[in-house]
Amino acid sequence: MEKTINNWIPFLTLIRREIKRFMKVMIQTVVSPIVSSSLYLLIFGVSLGSQVNLPNGLPYITFLIPGLMVMGLINNSFQNSSSSIVTSKFSGDLEDIRVAPITNHQIIWAMGIGGIIRGTVVAFITGVVGMIFHYFMVGDFLPIKHPLLFAMFTVLCGLIFSFCGIFIAFIAKTFDQLSAFSTFILIPLTYLGGVFMTIQGLHPFWQKVCHLNPVFYLINGYRYSMVGVSDVDLTTTVVVCLLAAVVTYLMAMYSLVKGSFARW
Amino acid sequence: MKALEVKNLKKVYVDVKDASRSVHALRGVSFDINEGEIFGLLGPNGAGKTTLISTITTLEKPTSGELNVFGLDVVKNARTIKQNVGVVHQEVINTGYFNVTEILEFQSGYYGILNNGDRIQFLLDRLALKPHAHKKVKQLSGGMKRRLMIAKALVHSPKLLLLDEPTAGVDVELRESLWKFVAELQKSGMSILLTTHYLEEAENLCNRIAIINKGEVNYCGSPKEVIQKYSTKKIHIKLTNGDTKEILTSAAESLNNVLAQHKISLADIVDIQMTEGKLEEAFTKVVIAGREAHGAAQ
Structure with missing residues (x-):
């Protein structure tokens, strides 16, 4: 009964499905980040930011924009994969994917790429809104200093949090467990990772604590690629990010093998 | 294959x-x-x-x-x-x-x-x-x-x-x-x-x-086999003397045997109707028998 199929087609179909899915909820993916980033920029960038003097000499809004962009990337890549799986658990779609000739690797990569794309769309929109604010406050648009590094950190960040989303969504048995991860782990790590502040002003003890946070390296790597400043050296950042990508990939794989495809 | x-x-x-x-x-x-x-x-x-x-x-x-x-x-x-x-x-x-x-x-x-x-x-x-x-x-x-x-x-x-x-x-x-x-x-x-x-x-x-x-x-x-083995068929016979007889028998049993067992000759019959056994009945009997065997084994 030999019936061989092109392995790329199921993989590309899954990616297409992921993209189409988030495109159907445009208010979440496009409108919501415009509103939230405008508010952040208005309150932190314009109002409070004018009173902030950073040790690295950058205008606060220049420092803030990459932080907001990467925060959008982190949240949306995580939400894309986790909500895709959770809604599929409700609808029963996961059973279709499970009985189709699709490997676990294909599922993980397809969801990872879906997450990168959604996260990048949100980061891009946040960046565009940020540029407008930047132009009016600083007088020019914010250039990307290291485009290749920027692309690398965008991909790594999107993948890491998409993989996290897969892991949590498969392991979670209830909505509570899913939102607990977001509330107690993802948001604190992101906020304490340097979205709004540099750690240079912190007590040395808290600076050391910040170095234990993997999100800190991601945010600083992303910011370095855009504006050329970071609280940590680039090599360490790249190594930590690559390691985080491998670890989260393995976690996602574990969750697919051990987790439940059953309905909620 | x-x-x-x-x-x-x-x-x-x-x-x-x-x-x-x-x-x-x-x-x-x-x-x-x-x-x-x-x-x-x-x-x-x-x-x-x-x-x-x-x-x-x-x-x-x-x-x-x-x-x-x-x-x-x-x-x-x-x-x-x-x-x-x-x-x-x-x-x-x-x-x-x-x-x-x-x-x-x-x-x-x-x-x-x-x-x-x-x-x-x-x-x-x-x-x-x-x-x-x-x-x-x-x-x-x-x-x-x-x-x-x-x-x-x-x-x-x-x-x-x-x-x-x-x-x-x-x-x-x-x-x-x-x-x-x-x-x-x-x-x-x-x-x-x-x-x-x-x-x-x-x-x-x-x-x-x-x-x-x-x-x-x-x-x-086959469904036919299980019906024959486990279900009963109903035979409704109208006799020449005006009496009617309703006989329940195994679905596998032939009509000749049933008539012989009940000492009814073909000459005495005016009309005969048969309702074949159903899978539902056979299914129930099989399930009950299986349940009893399972219970006994435990």
């Missing part, structure tokens, strides 16, 4: 905290399905039918035993088997974001098929879903959702189709049209494993059946 071979298949859901609470869903199930055959898997709720289907589709791993689809081991050749098997799940899948056509396009893609428009159009047409092709699942009635699930299972033209209670909650007219469609699929050479609670339909449609209960196969054979 057999479409499906199940040999001494066991599936235990282990409770790691308390082994005594582990669930033995399948306890050494054995049967096979010939190519081009419609095989009915019948049993009460919780008998192990869905677990068996989940194991065939590789959703569940067997604890022990053998499970081959077209000669290939399910565990070792999961991907090849998945390409050749179509599944209609028991519970309706309510994909929220996409319309019927999009769902069937994605489903084709999952099985490595691009540009499957002709097949999709054929299925939409054949399953009367064409007017609803651009509706989302939530806009479909229960019957339409069932038909969509069947279309999904058939987009990749599988060689083995697994139907897990495909007509649950479906009205009579639709059930009849679905069974007609299933019979057509069989004629095209497809092998079909069917679970249903509608025993009359299984009796008419299936070449062979297995009655499963508490994870054990209590009977495997």
Whole structure:
């Protein structure tokens, strides 16, 4: 009964499905980040930011924009994969994917790429809104200093949090467990990772604590690629990010093998 | 080659905290399905039918035993088997974001098929879903959702189709049209494993059946055989002297024997009517006998 199929087609179909899915909820993916980033920029960038003097000499809004962009990337890549799986658990779609000739690797990569794309769309929109604010406050648009590094950190960040989303969504048995991860782990790590502040002003003890946070390296790597400043050296950042990508990939794989495809 | 071979298949859901609470869903199930055959898997709720289907589709791993689809081991050749098997799940899948056509396009893609428009159009047409092709699942009635699930299972033209209670909650007219469609699929050479609670339909449609209960196969054979073995037929006789006699006898018993046993000669009979045994009765007896044997064994 030999019936061989092109392995790329199921993989590309899954990616297409992921993209189409988030495109159907445009208010979440496009409108919501415009509103939230405008508010952040208005309150932190314009109002409070004018009173902030950073040790690295950058205008606060220049420092803030990459932080907001990467925060959008982190949240949306995580939400894309986790909500895709959770809604599929409700609808029963996961059973279709499970009985189709699709490997676990294909599922993980397809969801990872879906997450990168959604996260990048949100980061891009946040960046565009940020540029407008930047132009009016600083007088020019914010250039990307290291485009290749920027692309690398965008991909790594999107993948890491998409993989996290897969892991949590498969392991979670209830909505509570899913939102607990977001509330107690993802948001604190992101906020304490340097979205709004540099750690240079912190007590040395808290600076050391910040170095234990993997999100800190991601945010600083992303910011370095855009504006050329970071609280940590680039090599360490790249190594930590690559390691985080491998670890989260393995976690996602574990969750697919051990987790439940059953309905909620 | 057999479409499906199940040999001494066991599936235990282990409770790691308390082994005594582990669930033995399948306890050494054995049967096979010939190519081009419609095989009915019948049993009460919780008998192990869905677990068996989940194991065939590789959703569940067997604890022990053998499970081959077209000669290939399910565990070792999961991907090849998945390409050749179509599944209609028991519970309706309510994909929220996409319309019927999009769902069937994605489903084709999952099985490595691009540009499957002709097949999709054929299925939409054949399953009367064409007017609803651009509706989302939530806009479909229960019957339409069932038909969509069947279309999904058939987009990749599988060689083995697994139907897990495909007509649950479906009205009579639709059930009849679905069974007609299933019979057509069989004629095209497809092998079909069917679970249903509608025993009359299984009796008419299936070449062979297995009655499963508490994870054990209590009977495997043709519906006719099980009816003859386990059910009774009713013989209503009107005699020349005006009397009527109603005789209940084994379905396998010949009329001559029955008449001889009751000392009725053909000359005494004005009219005779026979009601054949039904699968439902045979099914109940098999299940009860199986339950008693299971209880005795424990």
